[in-house]
Amino acid sequence: MGRTGRPTGGARPAHRRTPTVSRHRHTRTAATGRTATPPAAELRPDCGACFALCCVALPFTASADFAVDKAAGRPCANLREDFRCGIHARLRAEGFPGCTVFECFGAGQKVSRVTFGGRHWREDPDTARSMFAVFPVVHRLHELMWYLSEALELPAARPLHRELRRSLAEVDRLTRGSAEELAAVDVAAVRRGVDELLRRTGELVRATVPGRRRGRRRADLMGARLRGADLRGTDLRGACLIAADLRDADLRAADLIGADLRDADLRGADLSGSLFLTQPQVNAARGDDRTRLSPRLVRPAHWSPSPGGAARGGR
Structure with missing residues (x-):
């Protein structure tokens, strides 16, 4: 992602950590013969x-x-x-x-x-x-x-x-x-x-989500008013969602690979089960402590707290 939040990139950590780089290489386990994945x-x-x-x-x-x-x-x-x-x-x-x-x-x-x-x-x-x-x-x-x-x-x-x-x-x-x-x-x-x-x-x-879902792959949804929308299981691969209003939207099982979320309003949105959402996409958007994220993602420090709100999952 580029340095504006488009795939391929993400945020520098808030602090520098102690170098702990693993030189792990793939190995095959005797029990399964499967190739081990990197940590x-x-x-x-x-x-x-x-x-x-x-x-x-x-x-x-x-x-x-x-x-x-x-x-x-x-x-x-x-x-x-x-x-x-x-x-x-x-x-x-x-x-x-x-x-x-x-x-x-x-x-x-x-x-x-x-x-x-x-x-x-x-x-x-x-x-x-x-x-x-x-x-x-x-x-x-x-x-x-x-x-x-x-x-x-x-x-x-x-x-x-x-x-x-x-x-x-x-x-x-x-x-x-x-x-x-x-x-x-x-x-x-x-x-x-x-x-x-x-x-x-x-x-x-996405096939596990009940009902038929409209495909919005590469759709131009810049500034779209999608507050509270049920977008579960929607194909949003490569969609332009710049400055879209996604407050309180349900994006579980939505495929967001390559979606441009710059300045998208994710306050209160549920992205806890979104597919292929990356840290750079999250960092480029706006959210609050009600925005739900998967455990793989970190809540950006610049996201604003909601008035009297409490975090609902994610980190």
């Missing part, structure tokens, strides 16, 4: 184990999301020598809300600690160029792994679990290649294969 921690950003790649490798343009222009490969002016953001606690106030939306799905620490074995881009220009080229590739692959790991948690998708496990193992294998191997990966081709599996997964889950 969930590998798909969550650990900024303390990363060399601030999102603050250097990626470009941004002066806009409502970023206060200034920055070219790819050039460190952000707010980046300190210790790879920490100098205005992290004030990003939105300083005109950098786009930074609070982006998420790397754990690609930053993978590239920093696994691909390059702890060598950072300040050490030599050759490492820098290669690292910056590889980071977007691993970022997109990790996003696909996030979707596949979610699909494997869905009971309705059990008929596809074997294919999903196989696909997840293959994408994970690609992320552990050398810098040269990663640079040669055809991400678009990998995505096409994964997307077909995710489409079939979504169909299986």
Whole structure:
């Protein structure tokens, strides 16, 4: 997701965690012969184990999301020598809300600690160029792994679990290649294969919702008035929901992969069972402490509390 909340990206954590990057590789268990899946921690950003790649490798343009222009490969002016953001606690106030939306799905620490074995881009220009080229590739692959790991948690998708496990193992294998191997990966081709599996997964889950559901795939719903709407099981893949009013809407089992939720009003909405909703999409939207999220997602710090309300699930 890009740094404006569109697939592929998410928010930097509110603090830097202690580096705990796992070098876990897939193994087969003797009992089942199944390929083990990567730990969930590998798909969550650990900024303390990363060399601030999102603050250097990626470009941004002066806009409502970023206060200034920055070219790819050039460190952000707010980046300190210790790879920490100098205005992290004030990003939105300083005109950098786009930074609070982006998420790397754990690609930053993978590239920093696994691909390059702890060598950072300040050490030599050759490492820098290669690292910056590889980071977007691993970022997109990790996003696909996030979707596949979610699909494997869905009971309705059990008929596809074997294919999903196989696909997840293959994408994970690609992320552990050398810098040269990663640079040669055809991400678009990998995505096409994964997307077909995710489409079939979504169909299986949505079929469990009673009644016929109108498909709104890639629909233009910018600013749509959908307050209180029953959108359970709706296909909203790739839909434009910018600034849509989704207050108190029921989005359980709705397929939201690729949906643009920038400035969508999710106050009081139920997204606890939404399909393929990512942290960047949530970060780009507006919500409150009544908005229900799945345990896989974190409630953004910038979401407003509801008057006298109490959180209804999620984190």
